[in-house]
Amino acid sequence: MIANQIGYYSLILGLIFSILILPISLNNLKNIKVINKEIFFLSFFQFFFVFVSFLGLISLFIYSDFSNEIVFNNSHTTKPIFYKISGAWGNHEGSLLLWLLVLTLFIFLFLLNSRNQPIKYRILTLIFQQIIIIGFFLFILTTSSPFNYLYPTPKEGLGLNPILQDPALAIHPPILYLGYVGSSIIFSAALAATTQDYVSKIWAKHIKFWILVSWIFLTIGILVGSIWAYYELGWGGFWFWDPVENVSLMPWLCLTALLHSVLVLEKKSSLTSWIVILSIATFILSLSGTFLVRSGILNSVHTFANDPARGVFILVFLFVLIFLSLIIFFFFQKENKQEEIKFFWLSNEAFILINNWFMMYFLSVVLIGTIYPIFLEVISNDKISIGPPFYNKLIIPVLIPFLILMSFSQNLNWFKSKLNKVKIKFILLLIISIFISFTIFKKIGSNSLYNSILISAAFYLFFTSIKDFFNRNKSYSQSISHFGFSLLILSILLNGILSTEITTNLKVGEKFIYKKGSIEFQSIKTYEKKNFKSIVGFFKIEDVKKNYIELKPELRIYNQPSTITSEADIRTTFYSDKFLVMNKVKGDEYFNIRYQIKPFMIWIWISTFLLAFGGGLSLIRRLNEK
Amino acid sequence: MYGKKVKLRILFLFLLFSFIILFLYLFLKSFEENVVYFLSPSEIKTLPEISKKKIRVGGMVKDESINIKTDRINFIITDFKNEINVSFSGSVPNLFSEGKGVVAEGYLKDRNYLKAVKILAKHDENYMPPEVKESLGEK
Numbered sequence: 001m002i003a004n005q006i007g008y009y010s011l012i013l014g015l016i017f018s019i020l021i022l023p024i025s026l027n028n029l030k031n032i033k034v035i036n037k038e039i040f041f042l043s044f045f046q047f048f049f050v051f052v053s054f055l056g057l058i059s060l061f062i063y064s065d066f067s068n069e070i071v072f073n074n075s076h077t078t079k080p081i082f083y084k085i086s087g088a089w090g091n092h093e094g095s096l097l098l099w100l101l102v103l104t105l106f107i108f109l110f111l112l113n114s115r116n117q118p119i120k121y122r123i124l125t126l127i128f129q130q131i132i133i134i135g136f137f138l139f140i141l142t143t144s145s146p147f148n149y150l151y152p153t154p155k156e157g158l159g160l161n162p163i164l165q166d167p168a169l170a171i172h173p174p175i176l177y178l179g180y181v182g183s184s185i186i187f188s189a190a191l192a193a194t195t196q197d198y199v200s201k202i203w204a205k206h207i208k209f210w211i212l213v214s215w216i217f218l219t220i221g222i223l224v225g226s227i228w229a230y231y232e233l234g235w236g237g238f239w240f241w242d243p244v245e246n247v248s249l250m251p252w253l254c255l256t257a258l259l260h261s262v263l264v265l266e267k268k269s270s271l272t273s274w275i276v277i278l279s280i281a282t283f284i285l286s287l288s289g290t291f292l293v294r295s296g297i298l299n300s301v302h303t304f305a306n307d308p309a310r311g312v313f314i315l316v317f318l319f320v321l322i323f324l325s326l327i328i329f330f331f332f333q334k335e336n337k338q339e340e341i342k343f344f345w346l347s348n349e350a351f352i353l354i355n356n357w358f359m360m361y362f363l364s365v366v367l368i369g370t371i372y373p374i375f376l377e378v379i380s381n382d383k384i385s386i387g388p389p390f391y392n393k394l395i396i397p398v399l400i401p402f403l404i405l406m407s408f409s410q411n412l413n414w415f416k417s418k419l420n421k422v423k424i425k426f427i428l429l430l431i432i433s434i435f436i437s438f439t440i441f442k443k444i445g446s447n448s449l450y451n452s453i454l455i456s457a458a459f460y461l462f463f464t465s466i467k468d469f470f471n472r473n474k475s476y477s478q479s480i481s482h483f484g485f486s487l488l489i490l491s492i493l494l495n496g497i498l499s500t501e502i503t504t505n506l507k508v509g510e511k512f513i514y515k516k517g518s519i520e521f522q523s524i525k526t527y528e529k530k531n532f533k534s535i536v537g538f539f540k541i542e543d544v545k546k547n548y549i550e551l552k553p554e555l556r557i558y559n560q561p562s563t564i565t566s567e568a569d570i571r572t573t574f575y576s577d578k579f580l581v582m583n584k585v586k587g588d589e590y591f592n593i594r595y596q597i598k599p600f601m602i603w604i605w606i607s608t609f610l611l612a613f614g615g616g617l618s619l620i621r622r623l624n625e626k
Numbered sequence: 627m628y629g630k631k632v633k634l635r636i637l638f639l640f641l642l643f644s645f646i647i648l649f650l651y652l653f654l655k656s657f658e659e660n661v662v663y664f665l666s667p668s669e670i671k672t673l674p675e676i677s678k679k680k681i682r683v684g685g686m687v688k689d690e691s692i693n694i695k696t697d698r699i700n701f702i703i704t705d706f707k708n709e710i711n712v713s714f715s716g717s718v719p720n721l722f723s724e725g726k727g728v729v730a731e732g733y734l735k736d737r738n739y740l741k742a743v744k745i746l747a748k749h750d751e752n753y754m755p756p757e758v759k760e761s762l763g764e765k
Contacts (some may be wrong), residue, residue, distance in 0.1 A: 163720075233719075361649070368653070383664035383680060390660035394652060503717045505696050564720050583718055590694040594717035 007056025008147040011097075014049035014104070015137040021130050025123050032119050035111075039126065043111060046133070047104040054088075054101050057146050061088045066157050072095060076159035076560045078531040086170030087160045092310075092565075093146035096172055100136045102174075102181040107133070110185055110210075117206055124192035124553045132184055132325070135317045139301055143310045157562035162482070162532070168228035176186035176221030176248060180286040181550040182214025183251060186258070190276045195332045199276060202264035207279075213617045215255050219612040221618050222248050227605060231568050236501070236579045236596040236605060237321055241388045246370040247289035250363060254282040257359035261617075264349045273333055274356075287318055292370075308606050351409035358402045365394045396454065401491065403457040408465040410482065411471075426464065444498065455493055461486035470556035477621065481614025487607035491600040499597040505590045508537075512593070519595055532556040536562040537582050541595065551580040577601035630662055667708040676734050677711060683710060683740055684729045703730060703740075714742040 021042045028036045050285045066072045074091045075084055091097045107129045114122050140146070163169075185618040189207055193199045225248070230238045239245060258278040264271050291314040376382050411426070437456040464484040469476065497506045502519065506513045511520040514592070520540040529533045535555040554567040568581040576599040583592040664682045665673075683703055691702035698715040701724075712730050722728060722745055732742035 157678065235717075235719075365653075372657075385662045385664060386657075387660050387662055387680075390656050393656045393660070505694055505699070509673070564723075566720050581717070583720060583722075590696075592694075592717050 003056045003059045003063075003065065004147050004149070007053045007060070010049040010052040010056065011137070011141065011145075011147070014053065015134070016131055017046040017049065018104075018133050020126065021046065022134075025127055025130075028123055029120065030547070032485050035119055035122065038501060039123075040111060043104070043108045044124070045106045047101075050097070050104045052100050057094060057097060058085055058088045060609055061085060064157065066155070066416065067150055067153040068146075069150050070146050072150055072154055074160050075157040076531065077156060078560070079160060079165070080530065081130075082167075082170065083160060083165045087164075089173050090160055090164045090169070091255070093140070093144045095177070096136065096140050096144055097146055098174060098179055099181060100133070100140060102177050103133050103136060103184060106181055106185050110189075110457045114206065118196065118198065119204075120195050121192050121198050121203075123190075124195060125188045128188035128191050132188070132321070135320075139310075139313050139317065143313050149238060156560070159531075159558065161561070162556065162558040162563050162565045164231055166228060166232055168224050168372075169232070172221060172224045172228060175217050175224060179214045179216075179218030179221050179255075180290070182210055182217060182294045183255065183279075183283045183286050185210045186214065186279045187325070191328050192326055194276050197332070197334050199265070199272040201266055201269045204262050204269075204275075208262050208266065209258075209619070209622055211255065211259050212615050212622070215252075216612050216615045216619065218248070218252050218255060219608065219615070222252060223605065223608045223612070226608075230601075231570060232565070236499075236568070236581070236594070236598060238601075241369070241386075241391045243370050243373075244293055247285075247292050250366055250370070251282050251285040251289065253359050253363045253366070254278060254285055257356045257363075258282060260352045260355050260359075268349055270349070271293070271353075273329075274335065276329060283319070284322060284325075287314070287321070291315060291318060301539050313614070319325065346412065348409065348412045351405065351412060354405055355409070358398065358405075362395060365391065379512070397450075397598065399489065400454055400457050402564050403461045403486070404456075406482065406485075407457075407461045410468040410479070412465045425467070427433070428464045430456075430460055433457075433463060440494075445575035451493070451497060455490070458486055458490040462490060475618065476619070477616075477618035480617065481611050484607045484610030484612075484614060487603060488611065491495060491603035491607060495598055495604065500597045501591075502595045504593050506593050507589045507591070517541065519593065521591070521593070529556075530551050531560065532558040535584075537591065539580055539582075539593075540579070549578060551578065553580050553582045555582065555584055572602055574602060575599065610618050664729075666705045667710045668705055670710060670734065670737055671708050673737065676736060678733065679742075680731060680733060680743070682729055682731045683712070683730055684727070685709075687722070687724050687726055687728050689724050703728060710740055712740045712742050713736055714745055716743045716744070 019278075021039060024038055024042065028039065060068045060071050061075055062081065063105055064071065064075055064077045064084070066075075070091055070093050071087075074087045074094075079087070088094045107126060110129070111122065111126065114125075128509055169398055186207060189210065190201075193203050195206075225245075226238045229240070229245075230236065243611050258275065261271050261275055261278065265275055291311060303489055369390055373384050373386060376384055407426075434456045436459055437452050437570075440455065441452045461482070465479050465486055469479040469483065471479075500514070502514055504519070506512055506519070506521045508515070508521055518541070520542070522538040522540055524535055524537050527536070533556070535557070536552050537554075539551045539553070540548055541551060549571055551569040551571060553569040556565045556567060557563075558565070564584065566581050568579055570580075571578040576597055579594075579596040581594050633659040641644065650666065662680050662682050664684060666686055669685065685705040688702040688704045688709060690699075693700040698713055699718065700713045702709050703712055704710075712732070714730065714732070727745040730740060730742040731744040731746065732740050734740055
């Protein structure tokens with residue numbers, strides 16, 4: 001009860017503080033010798049009160065105070081304490097409060113972290129950021145307050161959707177939001193820098209920190225979500241090209257392009273307009289992602305029941321921000337005078353531009369695939385969905401030139417490289433990659449030329465990035481990330497080509513025999529757990545050579561809300577994952593069984609982690625330089 | 627004639643233009659092949675002809691209609707006005723059960739029978755496909 005009021009009123013106090021920041025910082029703009037001390041205090045208190053409000057919400061969840069509406073809707077007394085806490089952001093209202101918390105934290109950190117930047121630029125960034133923050137405050141307070149009362153107080157809550165009761169999904173939203181919100185700092189900073197005509201080498205060096213931070217969190221956030229989908233949804237896939245997944249991929253692609261092109265700005269002070277556009281686009285994509293997921297517009301398998309009325313607010317907010325940023329961009333963006341126009345085609349910057357072109361291509365494929373169905377529904381009332389083949393067909397062929405060009409780029413210099421640097425070693429590596437790829441294809445008896453060229457290209461990048469790692473002139477972080485990327489593509493491709501799957505319906509005691517082995521359903525056992533009943537199936541899976549493994553997939557029958565989830569049993573090795581999931585369809589004695597062998601699955605996770613780890617190394621180096 | 631720079635620009639524009647055309651062509655072709663229309667059982671009843679393309683049917687699984695064999699599952703999707711028989715072999719999601727919302731993707735054999743290749747259910751046990759909500763509302 002008391003926590004509810006503390007939460008609500010500290011949210012209002014936070015709003016008051018953030019509105020107060022505006023006039024003070026505008027005043028400060030006129031007299032720009034120093035930043036007004038009050039600004040630091042105010043933005044600290046703004047963060048502090050949102051933090052208190054967030055703590056209030058968490059304590060409501062911990063003490064299962066069902067007089068609060070969202071606790072009632074999303075919690076239950078029998079839920080383990082860990083999921084009570086994570087339940088705080090497992091819903092719309094709480095997750096927006098988390099957005100706001102990170103927003104206020106980041107702007108405070110930005111103020112502390114930008115001491116050596118021009119004062120006017122810092123204050124303008126703060127002002128733009130405050131516009132976003134106030135927008136979020138109003139959004140939360142008017143349409144989705146996490147502190148609504150329920151009277152009379154219910155005895156018991158409705159419980160959290162069981163598929164969200166999972167460690168990976170407890171940390172997935174906060175990490176992803178750190179990435180999304182990081183892009184808001186980039187957005188405000190880019191707008192501020194544009195008005196000050198400050199998009200320059202020094203600015204690039206400074207903003208790269210924030211680009212790296214949000215890129216790392218976004219990468220890890222997507223990774224965690226994908227791991228969760230893999231073991232929890234029971235489909236055995238890790239990416240479905242579902243709209244909800246796509247909206248997290250789009251800012252990632254944009255941010256990756258930005259991460260590369262900002263290097264060109266840092267070295268050559270060119271591409272200024274392009275970088276400002278990318279910064280704006282990244283944040284707009286992040287925000288529209290939140291809008292699309294939360295408004296219920298998307299026809300997605302990840303859809304949770306939600307309220308379309310909220311969508312209107314975010315939509316208006318989105319338009320205001322787009323309008324504001326376009327005005328600033330067109331009125332203030334000046335011709336770049338320092339630009340060194342000459343671009344030599346065989347140079348790092350030329351290849352970074354090519355990388356950006358590819359990123360924009362991937363982005364437009366994903367964007368069209370995601371929003372075209374929405375447009376069509378509005379225009380013609382036809383409901384369509386665009387399946388994975390659409391993306392595969394348009395993205396995978398383009399990967400071939402992308403990978404090859406990326407391999408070339410590893411050994412280039414800034415400004416100008418000489419052709420004779422392309423040494424015999426690289427041709428040798430190319431031959432080796434082609435050879436390995438064709439050997440693999442011969443062994444598995446597939447003769448798809450297209451796939452083998454693709455795998456050759458991925459292997460080529462794999463080898464060149466290993467070689468690059470031992471090249472002392474280059475940074476480790478870049479080669480680790482590029483190596484991670486090549487490994488990622490390689491494992492995704494091999495995983496896609498070599499995966500096998502068996503589905504069948506079995507009764508206890510039955511045995512299913514197929515070409516390469518058998519699946520025996522030996523027995524089931526039931527256990528009573530704290531908030532669910534668990535049914536564990538015991539399976540023996542034998543291959544032709546009589547090697548067998550035993551897998552124990554589980555069905556969980558939750559009573560609050562009454563839902564069944566299936567927990568796959570996965571045997572992971574470095575070579576492959578063996579994935580078994582069972583499902584009860586009805587009162588019948590039949591169980592729906594799905595057995596999959598997924599080669600190199602673990603390498604998909606490891607390589608994505610390496611990708612982010614490379615970014616992390618670069619960040620650490622940057623912090624030490626300071 | 628023209629200088630080297632101009633020629634280079636023309637070449638560049640030409641390449642850019644042809645790439646755009648190529649991609650547009652690929653886009654449209656890929657679209658045509660991979661767009662899946664979403665229909666309700668009532669809409670299927672009024673289809674002028676049965677196409678061979680993949681479609682999605684959304685609705686609720688009719689009570690007492692699930693029938694399981696070793697190699698397949700049969701059930702009926704209803705929007706409370708019309709219904710359609712579905713047969714499916716493969717794995718079903720957790721939230722697939724009688725009286726709940728479901729989306730089946732597959733090929734129409736006739737106006738009463740869909741051979742499904744994929745079954746999707748929503749993550750949320752209270753979720754109902756919008757078209758079912760609409761038709762319930764109209765009722």
